Every structure is written in structure tokens, then in C-alpha cells.
Amino acid sequence: MDIQFLQETLLLLLPGIPLTLALAFGSVLLGFFLALALALLRQSGLRLLDMIARAYVFIFRGSPLLVQMFLIYYGLGQFPAVRDSLFWPLLREPYWCALLSLTLCTAAYASEIIRGGLQSVPYGQIEAAWSCGMTRLQVLRRIVLPVALRQALPAYGNEMISMVKSTSLASIITLMEVTGIAAGLIAETYRALEVFTVAGAIYLAINLVLTRLLQWLEYRLTPHLRAQKSVPLVKHSRQAS
Incomplete structure (x- = not known):
């Protein structure tokens, strides 16, 4: 491969990173709050x-x-009600449609993923919180959500990584993120292998x-794992003394 061309391609693709991010x-971020609302609807016990929530997920x-994009x-632009609404200035822009x-x-x-985390919370912890006089909202905020999010973090991290890759589809609706710029370069140079190699990198x-940030966050949210790692060190120090 032409190293100089790879370097030039990298410099040309870098401006697309902010839009991708x-x-x-x-x-x-927006999907998390919507997902949390959907998970709570699934756990509400109300059939309607x-x-x-089931229909939305399906x-x-x-x-x-x-x-969908x-x-x-x-x-949406084909409906007069949408074009006459307050949301049309946003919905006619490719960025907001992609987002x-x-x-x-x-x-x-x-x-x-969040629903699975909610179901993994031991019911004994919820009963213990109720016995301490906590309200339902306090139990949800102090007990259920922290434990559920910690349990769901590994799977949710995979979804975040998947969304980073899914942003490449935004190039189909004229957004010039990393893949969009790469497609333009290929149309000019006809060197798809080199350009897509740099884009993939x-x-x-x-x-x-x-991934490293998620690993650090998971480490911070699981102090019991850090305690387990420190036990052999303590035993080893006692044997050495």
C-alpha cells in the first residue's frame, strides 16, 4: 500500500470524526432515557x-x-401535517433525522438490556429497603436503578459500540461523517481498499x-470485585511476614 496516500487519507477523514461522535x-444519551422509560413501562404491571412498550421494541x-432512517x-416530509408542524425545521435536516x-x-x-438489569435486582434488597421506611421512588433511585445499571453495563457497552458503527449509515442521507467522506474519496480516487482501511482504523x-472507558466505569461501579482482588495480596503479605 502507498503509505503517503494512507496518511493523506487519514488527514482528510479526521474532520468527519466530530460528526460521527x-x-x-x-x-x-437520548436513547438511554427513552430506553429507561420503556423498561419501566414493561415493569409497570399495567397491560396497556x-x-x-412491546410493540415499540418489536x-x-x-x-x-x-x-427506519x-x-x-x-x-415524513410527504405528510402536510409534518411540514406545517413546529418540528419541520428539524426534520428537514439530515443531521436531526439521522439522530x-x-x-x-x-x-x-x-x-x-435495562429491563434485564431491573429483573436481576434481588427482591430481598427491595424488601430490606421497604423495611427501612423508603418510599417506592427512593427504592427505585437508591437501590433498583444503581444495581440494575451496574448489571446491565457490559451489555449496554456493546450497544454503545454498535451505535458508533451504525453512524456510518448516516452517509446514505448526505451526512459527511467518516464514511461519507470516505465514499467521496473513493469516487475521486477509485482506491477503495486504502480509503476503507483508514476509515476502519x-x-x-x-x-x-x-471500550477502555467502559472497563474503567465497570471497575469503579463494582467495588466488591476490587475487594476480591485485594484478598490474595493480603494473605500473601501475612504469609511473607
Whole structure:
């Protein structure tokens, strides 16, 4: 491969990284709150709310993200009510359409991850909190959510990494993130192998940093694991003395 061309390609693709990060982390952040609401609806015990959440998850998890993005970007503008609404200045922009489609899609997957985390909370801890006089809201905020999020973090980290890669679909609706710029370079140079190699390396670097951050966060949220690691050191020091 031509090393000089790879270096030049890297410099040309770097300006697309901020848009890629904005789409990825914006959709993950907004999708988290929507996913949490959907998971709570599933756990509410009310049949109507549970059916609404189930239908949402079935639709957005069962259909391709690319189709959802096309429907939002190209389809919503066909309705006069949408064009006359207050949301049209946002929905006519490809960035907001991409962010909306990514958010709706990741919320469907993340809601099931969070729901699994909620179900993993031992009921004994909830009963102990009630016996201490906590209200339902206090139990949810102090006991259920911290434990559930800690349990769901590894799987949710995989979803975050997946969303970073899914931002490449935004290039289909004219957004010039990393993949969009790469497609333009290939159209000019006809050197797809080199350009996509550099683009793939950029995604790998982003996900490497994200993986390390998730590992650090999981380490911070699991002090009992750190305590288990310190036990052999204590025993070894006592035997040496």
C-alpha cells in the first residue's frame, strides 16, 4: 500500500470524526432515557403500557435501521401535517433525522438490556429497603436503578459500540461523517481498499477508547470485585511476614 496516500487519507477523514461522535453519543444519551422509560413501562404491571412498550421494541428491533432512517428522512416530509408542524425545521435536516432514527433504534435494544438489569435486582434488597421506611421512588433511585445499571453495563457497552458503527449509515442521507467522506474519496480516487482501511482504523480507534472507558466505569461501579482482588495480596503479605 502507498503509505503517503494512507496518511493523506487519514488527514482528510479526521474532520468527519466530530460528526460521527456527535451522532453516536447523542443517540446513546437520548436513547438511554427513552430506553429507561420503556423498561419501566414493561415493569409497570399495567397491560396497556406493557403492550405499548412491546410493540415499540418489536417494530424498531425487528426492522433494519437503514429502512427506519429512510422512512424518517424521506417519508415524513410527504405528510402536510409534518411540514406545517413546529418540528419541520428539524426534520428537514439530515443531521436531526439521522439522530432521531439512531435514538429510536438504540432505545429499543437498550430497553431490553435495562429491563434485564431491573429483573436481576434481588427482591430481598427491595424488601430490606421497604423495611427501612423508603418510599417506592427512593427504592427505585437508591437501590433498583444503581444495581440494575451496574448489571446491565457490559451489555449496554456493546450497544454503545454498535451505535458508533451504525453512524456510518448516516452517509446514505448526505451526512459527511467518516464514511461519507470516505465514499467521496473513493469516487475521486477509485482506491477503495486504502480509503476503507483508514476509515476502519478510525472506527477501531474510537471503539478502543470507548471500550477502555467502559472497563474503567465497570471497575469503579463494582467495588466488591476490587475487594476480591485485594484478598490474595493480603494473605500473601501475612504469609511473607
